[in-house]
Amino acid sequence: MKKDDLVKMRQDHVPKGVSQALPAMIAEAKGVIDFSGGIGVLNVGHSPDEVFKAIRDQAGKYLHTCFMVQMYEPYIALAKEMNELVSRKTPMKTMFVNSGAEAVENGVKIAKYYTKRPGILCFENAFHGRTAMTMSLTSKVKNYKFGYWPFMPEVYRVPYAYCYRCSYNLKYPSCDLYCADFIQQKFFDLYAAAESIGAIIVEPVQGEGGFIVPPREYLGKLQKICKDNGIVLIVDEIQTGFARTGKMFAYEYSIDEPDILITAKSLAAGLPLGGITGKAEIMDSVDAGGIGGTFGGNPVCCAAGLAVMKILKEKKLAERADGIGKKVMEKFRAFQKKYPFVGDVRGLGAMNCMEIVADKKNPKPNADLTKAIVRRCYDRGLIILTAGGYGKVIRHLVPLVITDEQLDKGLRILEEVMAEKAE
Ligand SMILES: Cc1ncc(COP(=O)(O)O)c(C=O)c1O
Known part of the structure; x- marks a missing residue:
């Protein structure tokens, strides 16, 4: 079924309280397709053979x-x-x-x-x-x-x-x-x-x-x-x-x-x-x-x-989570240094986030910018989620079976979007 038809059918048949932040749909998946991992469900990836x-x-x-x-x-x-x-x-x-x-x-x-x-x-x-x-x-x-x-x-x-x-x-x-x-x-x-x-x-x-x-x-x-x-x-x-x-x-x-x-x-x-x-x-x-x-x-x-x-x-995925987290935190810390709207970065293993604020000196939650970053990432092919009160946090929750190439590709999109939003 075409996406537009499915969206219409969803509107007609599923209550709007069952919400969806981004208009993504799926037909098939294996391994890693985004930075959300089904909201932390797919640590071992989509449909592993075992x-x-x-x-x-x-x-x-x-x-x-x-x-x-x-x-x-x-x-x-x-x-x-x-x-x-x-x-x-x-x-x-x-x-x-x-x-x-x-x-x-x-x-x-x-x-x-x-x-x-x-x-x-x-x-x-x-x-x-x-x-x-x-x-x-x-x-x-x-x-x-x-x-x-x-x-x-x-x-x-x-x-x-x-x-x-x-x-x-x-x-x-x-x-x-x-x-x-x-x-x-x-x-x-x-x-x-x-x-x-x-x-x-x-x-x-x-x-x-x-x-x-x-x-x-x-x-x-x-x-x-x-x-x-x-x-x-x-x-x-x-x-x-x-x-x-x-x-x-x-x-x-x-x-x-x-x-x-x-x-x-x-x-x-x-x-x-x-x-x-x-x-x-x-x-x-x-x-x-x-x-x-x-x-x-x-x-x-x-x-x-x-x-x-x-x-x-x-697959020693706990160790892998550590490696993923180190790479992501390095990137997030660089964003924090560079952009006044990245107030805080936090993480443990491969559970990492950036808290988006009006300005470091005025750390008012900036939900609009958070949303805009996430939306622009989506338009560029990367699904990443928000979290937190006032929707002020961008959270990184990839499946732990992600390859370095996939991780780099997603982080590159995020980096370009962050730079765009800083202009
Ligand atoms: C820490 C925590 N507890 C409880 C829940 C609720 O789980 P479920 O959505 O499967 O009911 C969630 C879901 O996001 C969660 O993150």
Whole structure:
């Protein structure tokens, strides 16, 4: 079907709330086609042969049974694989669901049940999903929350370690991460008692909120607060997971083990699969039937997930993420030096961004320019995405199987567009 006809058909049949920033369409893809990787889903690229084979083999056997009716090997094997990846000293257990939001929902449910506490502490600029519970944990109001009331009660929010725009007007490192200390020193007195908080949920690098990379010690400080107060630490690695940041999981830069790890996106190379991996004592606290679902951990998705795990290891994609990130950050830093509208550049592994501002001395978010850069890149053949409150961040999220030639080609387009916009 021709693109114009498809656009018209979409307008007639799909609600406009299911939005699309750029008018791109796809017929077929293999490997790498853009700098967005399906929003962080395609760490192993589009349709790798090994994943395709695993899907085909599994689909030829059976598509569904419901894991709660007849158990099957791909689910159990992938759970074991996840547990081995995460466990350093504590035995872990894993369950699977259909999406990132559903994984967050279940992680929070389990933490509440384990602690018998109602409160959840989350962060400014956090994104945890669009369902009723996860929308409550998500920070950005428009267009994610406004009009979709009421929100889940007992959700509390504090500033994240967003050093470029510190909520306390402090400077790192002299601040000594006051944003984390605030929780123990003030929050528990002024907002909610520690013994009413069941979980702190945090992204180790905030994704949708603007690729905000906190100082390395931040997560450790949060972990200590959790340990000292009997709170479950839930680490949401839906966007940062599976080699993206140069390690299998971003928390590995800061802590040994999370209490609960939430995954989705790149877990099954594009098939819908989310995971909740947590300390066995916490995961097993839930009574039979309290968690699960009809489709969760579908056998085809789990078979794809097992193939993804193999590719990540065999192709050493965590190391590759590091290499990609170094190259991209070098470019972004050069842009920052050269152009007054590049306020901040940040990154961990191959999760990198530029924050676009009015001017370095007046770092007002510049959504119009951000949009214009992204649109011009699109016109020149490069799809790259925005992120962050006020849409002020250009984010780089390529599949980790990208070749140097492909990476250079995309960066060249971006470089030319940046130069054009500076004129
Ligand atoms: C950190 C994080 N948590 C949760 C979600 C929600 O995942 P899903 O869109 O699969 O529901 C996302 C999606 O972008 C995410 O980046």
